[in-house]
């Protein structure tokens with residue numbers, strides 16, 4: 597993989613990272629169908645130069661972090677593991693808010709224990725005013741708790757997830773915001789202005805569902821471009837994100853080593869201005 601980099605917190609990471617959510621069982625709940633295959637994906641990612649992994653203790657819950665620990669601990673010094681707090685899973689696999697002081701402290705300690713770390717490099721506060729998309733609401737109370745845990749040395753950098761521009765501004769009055777992780781891809785472009793604002797002050801933007809998540813991206817224009825370039829549609833979707841803005845860090849998720857390798861190879865794909873215009877038209 598070619599290795600263009602960007603700063604996350606105070607560390608330089610390759611812009612192509614890996615999102616570990618797909619390693620848990622169906623519906624991101626329970627253990628994977630094939631544990632050895634899940635461990636192999638993590639090891640292949642690191643062997644291929646990935647140095648940024650996105651996770652959360654709510655994946656499984658606990659399962660994904662425990663797989664990361666089993667596959668990769670003791671961690672390479674250059675590896676940045678970013679996790680997130682602010683949600684918890686119900687016994688029925690539901691995703692529920694977990695914003696209280698006690699829940700946030702518990703979640704940070706769950707992440708530390710299951711990842712086998714003394715300090716978490718990046719912790720995103722995942723807003724849950726609306727589970728599926730950013731919605732207004734004050735994040736002051738939960739972020740103040742995370743800032744206290746940061747002062748205690750349990751967290752190095754704080755980021756935000758599923759947030760509005762107003763919440764980013766509110767967060768910055770409480771602590772430094774290292775990154776923003778929202779839903780964004782070739783067809784979901786609500787954050788276009790936010791990405792440009794964050795780029796201007798050097799803040800990383802980490803799109804989740806870069807390939808469409810549970811609803812994989814599908815577009816005849818995307819398939820046409822991919823066929824012309826001798827690439828897959830997913831590779832073109834990732835290359836488009838890499839070219840969209842230099843502060844975008846990618847964390848495509850996969851449970852397959854073959855897909856992992858295809859995703860990493862997307863860093864070699866160069867999209868011309870004409871192709872970018874063609875792809876930009878998909879969202880409109």
Ligand SMILES: NC(=O)c1ccc[n+]([C@@H]2O[C@H](COP(=O)([O-])OP(=O)(O)OC[C@H]3O[C@@H](n4cnc5c(N)ncnc54)[C@H](OP(=O)(O)O)[C@@H]3O)[C@@H](O)[C@H]2O)c1
Pocket residue numbers: 614615616617618650651680722757758777778803804805806807808809810812828830831847848849850851852854855856858859
């Ligand atoms: N902050 C948040 O609220 C939030 C929400 C969701 C996700 N995330 C993070 O974002 C990361 C990425 O999101 P995601 O994994 O949900 O969605 P995604 O990366 O958009 O897509 C993952 C889906 O695409 C498939 N896929 C991956 N590579 C492929 C390829 N080369 N060709 C064809 N299919 C491919 C995967 O299936 P296979 O397993 O079969 O490859 C999986 O079904 C997650 O891992 C997680 O760390 C954060």
